[in-house]
Amino acid sequence: MRDVAIIGAGMIPFGRRDEDSLMEMLAYASLKALDDADLGDKSVDAVYVANMGGGMLQHQSAIASSLVDRLSLLPAAAETIENGPASGASALKNGLLAVASGYYDYVLVVGGEKMREVTGWRATDFVATMTHPQAEYPYGITLPGMGGMFTRLYMEKYGVTREHLLAVSLKNQEMGTLNPYAHVEMALDREGIFDSPHAIVNNPTSADPLHLYDLCPVSDGAAALVLCPLEMAKKLSKPPVLIAGFGQATDTHTLQERDDPTDLKAVTLAAQQAFERAKLKPSDIHVAELHDAFTILEIAESEHVGFFKKGEGGKAAAAGKTRLGGQIPINVSGGLKARGHPVGATGIAQVVDIVWQLRHELPKSRQVQKAQNGLTVNFGGFGNNVLAFVLKRVEQ
Amino acid sequence: MPVDMELEAVLRPMQYPMVPYPPKFITLANGKKMVIRQAAREDVPAILKSVHPCLFIERDYYDVVSARLYGELLAWYRYRVKSEYCLMGQVDGYLVGVVNGRMENEKVGMSYHTLAIDRGLRIGSHLFAAKMEYHMEYLNQDAVLIVAESPIGFRRWMIEYPLELTNIPHELGGGDSYRLTREIYFKAKPRLVVGDRPVPQELMDEAMADIKFADDDTIRERIAGLKGR
Numbered sequence: 001m002r003d004v005a006i007i008g009a010g011m012i013p014f015g016r017r018d019e020d021s022l023m024e025m026l027a028y029a030s031l032k033a034l035d036d037a038d039l040g041d042k043s044v045d046a047v048y049v050a051n052m053g054g055g056m057l058q059h060q061s062a063i064a065s066s067l068v069d070r071l072s073l074l075p076a077a078a079e080t081i082e083n084g085p086a087s088g089a090s091a092l093k094n095g096l097l098a099v100a101s102g103y104y105d106y107v108l109v110v111g112g113e114k115m116r117e118v119t120g121w122r123a124t125d126f127v128a129t130m131t132h133p134q135a136e137y138p139y140g141i142t143l144p145g146m147g148g149m150f151t152r153l154y155m156e157k158y159g160v161t162r163e164h165l166l167a168v169s170l171k172n173q174e175m176g177t178l179n180p181y182a183h184v185e186m187a188l189d190r191e192g193i194f195d196s197p198h199a200i201v202n203n204p205t206s207a208d209p210l211h212l213y214d215l216c217p218v219s220d221g222a223a224a225l226v227l228c229p230l231e232m233a234k235k236l237s238k239p240p241v242l243i244a245g246f247g248q249a250t251d252t253h254t255l256q257e258r259d260d261p262t263d264l265k266a267v268t269l270a271a272q273q274a275f276e277r278a279k280l281k282p283s284d285i286h287v288a289e290l291h292d293a294f295t296i297l298e299i300a301e302s303e304h305v306g307f308f309k310k311g312e313g314g315k316a317a318a319a320g321k322t323r324l325g326g327q328i329p330i331n332v333s334g335g336l337k338a339r340g341h342p343v344g345a346t347g348i349a350q351v352v353d354i355v356w357q358l359r360h361e362l363p364k365s366r367q368v369q370k371a372q373n374g375l376t377v378n379f380g381g382f383g384n385n386v387l388a389f390v391l392k393r394v395e396q
Numbered sequence: 397m398p399v400d401m402e403l404e405a406v407l408r409p410m411q412y413p414m415v416p417y418p419p420k421f422i423t424l425a426n427g428k429k430m431v432i433r434q435a436a437r438e439d440v441p442a443i444l445k446s447v448h449p450c451l452f453i454e455r456d457y458y459d460v461v462s463a464r465l466y467g468e469l470l471a472w473y474r475y476r477v478k479s480e481y482c483l484m485g486q487v488d489g490y491l492v493g494v495v496n497g498r499m500e501n502e503k504v505g506m507s508y509h510t511l512a513i514d515r516g517l518r519i520g521s522h523l524f525a526a527k528m529e530y531h532m533e534y535l536n537q538d539a540v541l542i543v544a545e546s547p548i549g550f551r552r553w554m555i556e557y558p559l560e561l562t563n564i565p566h567e568l569g570g571g572d573s574y575r576l577t578r579e580i581y582f583k584a585k586p587r588l589v590v591g592d593r594p595v596p597q598e599l600m601d602e603a604m605a606d607i608k609f610a611d612d613d614t615i616r617e618r619i620a621g622l623k624g625r
Contacts, residue, residue, distance in 0.1 A: 192425040
């Protein structure tokens with residue numbers, strides 16, 4: 001197997017992109033990554049497209065086939081990867097394996113979603129289609145609903161408080177104001193969303209005990225990466241970023257079948273695999289992008305990947321240990337909470353942000369100094385299909 | 397424009413006496429303080445400057461809502477509507493939202509429109525709540541008739557309160573009216589109606605000075621731009 005590097009990374013600003021079709025967003029992000037990779041007269045051998053909802057929301061299928069033509073990348077191989085909100089990381093895994101195996105040298109991986117052309121209700125229902133079709137969905141469960149129940153259990157078992165959730169929310173939205181790609185560029189104020197009696201309207205309960213600002217927004221967006229063998233990447237001008245390790249694990253479809261619903265086994269296993277393959281440990285990571293669709297998930301994942309002991313993640317967030325400059329900066333991009341969560345794009349956007357961090361390309365206000373190793377966790381379903389990547393800067 | 401006051405006496409509808417809406421302030425999610433106060437008739441030309449750029453924004457039915465609001469405020473300015481009022485929200489002196497309505501009779505209010513000129517801070521929710529507060533707690537009415545012209549309005553008013561559907565036509569046309577009763581209002585009040593009084597003098601002075609307006613491009617970007625809050 002060959003070592004595989006990321007040589008191109010691109011993203012379009014997330015938000016409400018009424019003027020752009022899904023295909024246009026995917027094309028814009030792809031072109032940015034291809035420009036960044038600076039392939040010269042070479043082209044890509046294969047394209048992997050992550051998308052969850054094109055068939056339902058845009059009534060469009062075979063998205064990858066359409067995109068390669070749009071980008072004049074014919075006759076490159078093309079596939080669409082659907083794995084719920086972990087579609088992005090799944091597409092990257094497929095690209096990684098394709099290059100590592102030696103079958104392809106240059107691969108484009110792109111993910112995108114257009115969710116804002118339907119109402120919030122429809123978008124929530126669309127995301128809920130990943131729940132169990134007999135045991136969960138017919139009873140009206142939504143992902144925020146699952147998030148609320150998970151939070152309640154986590155609070156009871158580990159002593160997480162609303163103060164801890166608030167710390168994540170304030171941090172990520174503050175970082176979002178520094179990220180031009182973020183959907184939400186508004187810093188929140190503790191008084192306005194928590195202390196003041198007016199907060200009951202500003203930050204209402206969404207899925208008790210989660211409140212409005214504990215949830216990520218519904219967004220449009222796309223992000224892309226270009227991969228090639230590390231040996232080829234070393235000849236390029238920019239420092240390549242090695243995909244040092246990946247892991248993927250699954251768990252029961254329904255939450256009720258888990259021995260302990262607060263135990264995100266797939267997160268633990270995926271992270272362990274990624275660390276083992278990278279020959280690194282959690283303390284070697286300098287920056288992480290965790291899947292904070294709900295604030296509780298950032299806290300829980302920070303424990304399950306091994307940054308903190310169980311029950312310590314919330315306290316660490318409140319103590320500022322996960323802020324830029326802290327022990328382990330998490331979601332310096334603003335995370336899903338502020339950058340947004342166009343589901344098919346998210347797993348790739350997380351890696352794009354880490355690539356920029358490891359190349360030391362970000363403005364000082366958002367750059368983790370001397371970052372060498374990064375981690376991403378892309379969380380599918382409610383933790384029933386999780387992928388983790390460990391990325392490593394390679395000095396030229 | 398010359399005005400024939402003899403004819404005006406015929407054309408102008410009678411007005412119910414309306415107690416003023418006492419101003420209040422609300423801390424928003426971003427920490428800014430929004431003052432909600434009653435607009436004077438003389439404020440209308442200034443308010444219309446902020447409503448105007450919204451006329452051309454299709455997103456979320458801003459064009460329909462702002463066009464109707466524009467007409468309603470103009471008609472109020474020129475004394476062509478019976479017992480209309482307008483409340484406005486200001487942050488740092490800038491106009492961020494407008495609501496209006498009128499008294500259909502002494503016991504029934506008619507809700508007109510809610511226009512949030514800045515978005516993502518629940519300004520529309522706060523202003524609509526202030527409007528209902530005015531009808532119920534200051535005009536002391538029994539009911540307010542309401543219709544929604546956008547899905548957002550339907551979610552915020554009909555579902556969140558929740559309002560009861562009637563078969564009473566609403567004077568804005570469209571569907572049958574939904575109704576806010578005193579019982580519904582006071583049940584919803586603890587979770588939907590907030591604000592502190594009195595407004596600190598410094599905040600009030602800033603609001604009462606010349607109303608500030610964002611430029612047209614800023615307003616369009618806030619309402620229909622890429623970014624959200």
